[in-house]
Amino acid sequence: MKKISLIVFIALLATSSQAQNSREQRLQKKEAKRNRISELVRQAEEGVLVYEKQSVFGIQLRTNGYGAFYELGFMKTNRKTNIFSINIAEIKDPREEKLFGGSFPFGSPFVYGKINYLYPVSLGFGQQYILGQKGNKNGVAVSGVYSAGVTLGLLRPYYIVVQDAVNNEKTIRYTTADSAAFLNGPYLSRGGFGKGWSEIKVKPGAFAKVAMRFDWGRFNETVSGMEIGMSVDYFTSDMPILLFQDEKKLFFQGHIAILFGRRR
Numbered sequence: 001m002k003k004i005s006l007i008v009f010i011a012l013l014a015t016s017s018q019a020q021n022s023r024e025q026r027l028q029k030k031e032a033k034r035n036r037i038s039e040l041v042r043q044a045e046e047g048v049l050v051y052e053k054q055s056v057f058g059i060q061l062r063t064n065g066y067g068a069f070y071e072l073g074f075m076k077t078n079r080k081t082n083i084f085s086i087n088i089a090e091i092k093d094p095r096e097e098k099l100f101g102g103s104f105p106f107g108s109p110f111v112y113g114k115i116n117y118l119y120p121v122s123l124g125f126g127q128q129y130i131l132g133q134k135g136n137k138n139g140v141a142v143s144g145v146y147s148a149g150v151t152l153g154l155l156r157p158y159y160i161v162v163q164d165a166v167n168n169e170k171t172i173r174y175t176t177a178d179s180a181a182f183l184n185g186p187y188l189s190r191g192g193f194g195k196g197w198s199e200i201k202v203k204p205g206a207f208a209k210v211a212m213r214f215d216w217g218r219f220n221e222t223v224s225g226m227e228i229g230m231s232v233d234y235f236t237s238d239m240p241i242l243l244f245q246d247e248k249k250l251f252f253q254g255h256i257a258i259l260f261g262r263r264r
Contacts, residue, residue, distance in 0.1 A: 126209070144211075145210070153233070159190070207232065207233045
């Protein structure tokens with residue numbers, strides 16, 4: 001009986017000790033979490049960007065078109081963030097000119113001599129480096145951004161609606177058979193948005209981008225800002241966009257983008 005009582009006593013003592021250790025560990029974790037949150041709050045009040053992950057959307061106006069991108073970032077140090085991005089844009093030839101066919105202003109405008117849309121779709125990796133913190137909640141954080149990666153150039157045929165010899169509407173793209181009608185009309189309008197998607201040709205390439213980013217979001221969890229930069233797209237073959245113009249593999253462009261997103 002004494003042996004049983006001793007075993008029970010030792011077991012209760014061990015259980016009590018283990019429970020006490022568990023409580024102390026939980027308290028230590030809670031204290032560490034409170035300290036970490038207090039530090040993040042202090043840094044946020046001082047205008048320091050602190051986060052683990054950020055999601056950023058951008059809408060771009062480019063010198064040769066327009067685009068949009070999504071960026072996922074993981075902060076590695078107080079100043080450096082690794083970023084993964086996807087970007088889609090449209091590159092236009094600077095000599096494109098919109099004309100009206102049919103009965104203006106009821107006809108849809110078209111671009112004379114345009115044979116393809118060019119949509120570069122890019123996947124990239126890079127970094128965002130904070131050059132200057134906000135200083136306070138109403139300040140502006142300044143960052144440098146650089147990235148590079150692969151680009152797929154999507155060439156989508158450009159269609160126009162013309163009137164044939166018997167006054168019927170005919171939707172065509174530039175081919176040897178329809179070259180005369182494509183170049184001489186008479187024109188009615190641009191082809192519909194749904195035309196050409198099943199005929200896309202894909203050309204591989206690469207891209208690189210550098211930019212300055214200005215973030216004036218009031219709180220750390222909100223991204224609100226602007227980006228100004230430049231980029232280059234290179235494709236492995238010439239990209240035909242407009243007739244009677246030199247076809248290019250290399251495209252330089254500047255851009256300005258409005259940014260919005262979240263951090264956590």
